[in-house]
Amino acid sequence: MKALVKVTLKNGVLDPQGKAIHQALGSLGFDGIDQVRQGKLIEIDLNENDEAKAHAQVEKMCEKLLANMVIENYSIELEAS
Amino acid sequence: MKALVKVTLKNGVLDPQGKAIHQALGSLGFDGIDQVRQGKLIEIDLNENDEAKAHAQVEKMCEKLLANMVIENYSIELEAS
């Protein structure tokens, strides 16, 4: 299967990158933007074909490595590959 | 609307971060991973409520700033906010 992990900053955590992108878009003339937040996208090609098992596995990866649970949240999407 | 921009490395562009994550996962005992790729996730809160307009606008942002077309692809998802 293929797992798509989205890692995003928790609410309230300052996002300097998002802030800078927001400003840069503004000075490029893109108005009407309220907020920009930047996160990570991690694509994992797994051998596992059982969805439940794959999910459990990727969840563990997130907790252990992919996300920094002190400041980040994650979400997992799975698709057959 | 809220736009979700996924910026990913093009095929054939090497991905040092993805490779490092792959290795780290391996040494944490996660086997059966074929490949890991890391990309960026950019969330933009837009004032625009017309989907087509919002899409066109975000597409421009991607071409101008958010993605480097030499090495990256992007995709856009929109949702009402």
Next chain:
Amino acid sequence: MKAAVIVFPGSNCDRDVAVSLKDAMGCDADMVWHGDAEIPKTDLIVLPGGFSYGDYLRCGAMAAQSPIMKDVVTKANSGVPVLGICNGFQLLTEAGLLPGAMLRNANLKYLCKDVHLRVERNDTIFSRHYTQGDVIKIPIAHHDGNFFADAKTLAQLEDRNLIAFRYCDSGGKITDEANPNGSANNIAGIYNENGTILGLMPHPERLADIQLGGVDGKTMFSSLVETLH
């Protein structure tokens, strides 16, 4: 000779390169704010090292959109020499003045250390005081200096002799061990077709003073001054 150093928000080697330029030229460089529309008449444009816009999003990406960059591109296209060092090199690729792109260092770490470079050409305004094949010592200091170009672009760079410097060992051999960041073909710096634009990751301004441990970088500035004065 006159030189202009463009200062972006987050540039931090602007003063360093101005010092080297002054040593070589005998006069101050113009420090030009990124928000200006035009660069005063100059013989050389320098895009300095640093973290323009914090290196957020991609190194050099936001700086490439700065108002001053229009004039940089215009002047570069009309033949005014441009030197992009480190963040300046990243910026040149983002602005499309040089091909390729810069990825995160292969070991994912920021690296600050002296490296050896092999001088691939000495027939440009930047390099005429070097000898071709010379091994010189210049520091690197970057997180994203892993030069990437697709196979076709890389072949063009090689075929047209547009490689300026390559990472090498102290004996001049181009090896994987001597490649500090994973750059394709050990590329540390490249020229445009006409040899008027140079982008390189190492910082020549950092070893242009014997008290700092070497003067190999100084040679680049003296080459420029001799040619452009």
Next chain:
Amino acid sequence: MTTDSPMAEGITPEIIAEHGLNPREYAAVCDSLGGRAPSYTELGVFSVMWSEHCSYKSSRVWLAKLPTTGPQVICGPGENAGIVDIGDGQAAVFKMESHNHPSYIEPYQGAATGVGGIMRDVFTMGARPIANMNALRFGSPEHPKTRHLVSGVVSGIGGYGNCIGVPTVGGEVNFDKSYDGNILVNAMCVGLVDVDKIFYAAASGVGNPVVYVGSKTGRDGIHGATMASAEFDDDSEEKRPTVQVGDPFTEKLLLEACLELMAGDAIIGIQDMGAAGLTSSGVEMADKGGVGVELNLDLVPCREEEMTAYEMLLSESQERMLMVLTPGREDEAQKIFEKWGLDFSVIGVTTDTGHFVTRHKGEIKTDIPLDTLANNAPKYNRLYTIAAAPAKITLEEAPAPNSLKHTLLKLMGSADLCSRRWVWEQYDHMVMGDTVGRPGGDAAVVRIHGTDKSLAITTDVTPRYVAADAIEGGKQAVAETWRNLSATGATPLAITDCMNFGNPERSEIMGQFAGAIRGMAEACEALSYPVVSGNVSLYNETNGQAILPTPAIGGIGLIKDTEMRASAAIGAEGDTLLLIGPERGHLGQSLYQRDIIGTAKGAPPPVDLEEERKNGTFVRELIAAGDVSHVHDCSDGGLWVAVAEMALAANIGADISLGNQDLPAHAILFGEDQARYILSVDKAKSLEILEDARENGIEIRELGFAHGDSLHVEGGDEVKLADLRKAHESWLPDYMNTV
């Protein structure tokens, strides 16, 4: 907890306790408010102002014992940073600060914001930061969290400093299991200012605008109390992370904007918002200027919605400053900050009430007499017992090793002595183009831009010595920095300190603190080397397990002529090596004893301050005269380790003799006697120096000579430099590469 003091509606004894105030302190709060109960917001303000961190309540009585004056001192402790004169109308501004706990919770951001905070302390005084240092202590290498913490802290320090463009030129890294649950991240910054352009925090005058600049305020780092009652906490979202995220790009802009405004004279007082943010900066500025202050919190730039007064006052969002301007100069200032893309807001005014008044949405949220917040904060004379100094060990307690050669290889490749290259290569140590003495030497040497002068900078402490004998260990820490500076040729000027200890409510911990201060004071006095700034970090313990007492010392010294300095490498093949200082073979608390025998015991090496002064002055004068340019001091690991470090730095070997002593070889080679330097000089010069030293009553001997590609000791053992280098360079990268 019970209390007879009045309590505002909704406040419970638990809430008061969660704010870190004991019943007596709470009663004092009510007293200072004229008998009324503090509001919830006021409770928050007292809580942070009377915290250990802001009030130094356990340490103030002891810190007062440190010598803080001298002809070179322009500004001692009490301001954002200390300032010493370096001649020609210039001054060095410096301070060290801890960011221990945040770095344990989130190593990257904790360390990064530590660096950001200390830099603001320095540029708030008008100085441009020119160098950063970092003193780090981690738990045992075997501890499962250590690697992750090392990796995060180092990249966080680099991530912030590299981006700002201030070179990180040195520091320390040690490992010990006592830091397993409490790592230490101490960051130091040195800045340069013109003496007539120094800015202070005092907000003098009445009716002057109080201005907020920098980043917006969020709910970062509000530890405060979790309110039990829903009245105070109406949105019950996910528990908010208290981690502060650093934004070095914004700090760089803030730095440039502040310095641009400081070039003129619009600023009356300026203070960064560090710990306790708006509260402590507002209170301190007003208190120092002897005025009151009134803030309208409606005008505070916020990045989150619905922030309460409590949150705004206690937020520790980074990259912010508070200034008091000369009336009428607001527009000029605003232009500068807006040019740099920063927030600028006039949020208040200085008053003659002597009170800290804040309003929010039409309500008065705090109205507190300033003197109680600042000066009348609790001050404790905590019980302390200074442990008796242990006896000197006997030689039987440190028997000879099987092989001297293997001992050297093992020490040089050990966690505490191996090369720190893996660390400093991740720091931009060359930006600004003035790092003439890069990391790896005794002290970093940074040129004063555009002059012939340089500053030498070092940080040191040997916690195991302090643990064994706090007084002697305190002395040693100061003396080692003094020696490291002297070894480069610098005249030591002054120190900053970062006092990292366990729980001060335990008398033995307070005894370590008291003892260390005594030793430090004695050394500072004897070496004319005052303390001009510092920081205290207490309660570094987990489950009753305290860290080793760690009074980290950051010293700076002045080199008048940059050409006349020394590096810690052997000079040239054939050079004579001279050893200055005593050879008593002191192995108690040595790395030899700890890492080779297995337990460190007994008294640490005694520090003879008179001898330190004499030897250091002698060495410094040789360097200044141009007679010597290769010097290294002996510290951890002893004589042979010092020789090995000099040899590796030059890639030239050395043959050394054991001298004519009754001591066993291993005591000579690995003993950690103090006040020692190794000089590498050409042979002809060496005779002069030997004579000169003897005339001056300096203990000196010819140690050996530089030769070949190996280290060789009289009587047999030989170690190839290549093997030594491998052992020395590989430990840290190997350790960090294994998951």
